[in-house]
Amino acid sequence: MIAAVPPIVERAARLAAHDDRGIVGYRVELRSHYAAGFIHGDSDVVLAVAFEGDRLLKVRVLRDVQNGRPASAAGRAAIERQIAAANPADGFAVPFDARHFAGYRFTGAGPNTVAFHSLVRDARHGDGTFTVDAAGDVVEMRYVPDVLPKYATGGTVEETRAPVLPGFWATVREVQRYVGHYGPLHGWAAITSDESGFVRYATPAAAVAAVTASAIELK
Numbered sequence: 001m002i003a004a005v006p007p008i009v010e011r012a013a014r015l016a017a018h019d020d021r022g023i024v025g026y027r028v029e030l031r032s033h034y035a036a037g038f039i040h041g042d043s044d045v046v047l048a049v050a051f052e053g054d055r056l057l058k059v060r061v062l063r064d065v066q067n068g069r070p071a072s073a074a075g076r077a078a079i080e081r082q083i084a085a086a087n088p089a090d091g092f093a094v095p096f097d098a099r100h101f102a103g104y105r106f107t108g109a110g111p112n113t114v115a116f117h118s119l120v121r122d123a124r125h126g127d128g129t130f131t132v133d134a135a136g137d138v139v140e141m142r143y144v145p146d147v148l149p150k151y152a153t154g155g156t157v158e159e160t161r162a163p164v165l166p167g168f169w170a171t172v173r174e175v176q177r178y179v180g181h182y183g184p185l186h187g188w189a190a191i192t193s194d195e196s197g198f199v200r201y202a203t204p205a206a207a208v209a210a211v212t213a214s215a216i217e218l219k
Helices: 007-020 073-085 098-103 204-212
Strands: 023-036 039-052 055-066 104-108 113-118 126-132 138-145 152-165 168-182 185-200
Touching (some): 007 113, 007 126, 007 138, 023 204, 039 073, 055 073, 055 204, 098 104, 152 185
Antiparallel strands (some): 023 039, 023 185, 039 055, 104 113, 113 126, 126 138
């Protein structure tokens, strides 16, 4: 039996349901930094992507720089294949998605903030809070994943959401921070994802063509 879902959560879910509709392309910049003793590194990857609903239509790597060195064409192609093969169903089970209500218990954490507590305890869930604006749209979410990356002993994920197209909200920034150890070395890692340049397309073919031409920020 699903526990009672507060009205603030139900409203947020109804509004967020519009985010998976239509054909949309956008740009993603992924930056990561890690350090553990004498081991350290960074990467900067820029992608152009197109989705129809939650189905990936096309991805293209526009930039891939690892520790200051541009990756080869083969390296960029490998990233594209990896992303294309990923299953959206393996991502975080967003608590303000009605399909995931059964996996959480909700409690109030303020006038516009809801605390969610994972009932499943797997790699797709976590404990945290989300905050809504006056209209009920989720503007921020923070949580601790139930399952941390390898070598991590603690971490948080923070997401910022905003309207990016008429009637369409999206996560525009995600910041992951972790601490942990690799053998005797203690370290940290930070991963930032920024999404921008959102464009709607009339057909999947038009969206795929824009990504292929690296024109995702153009109409």
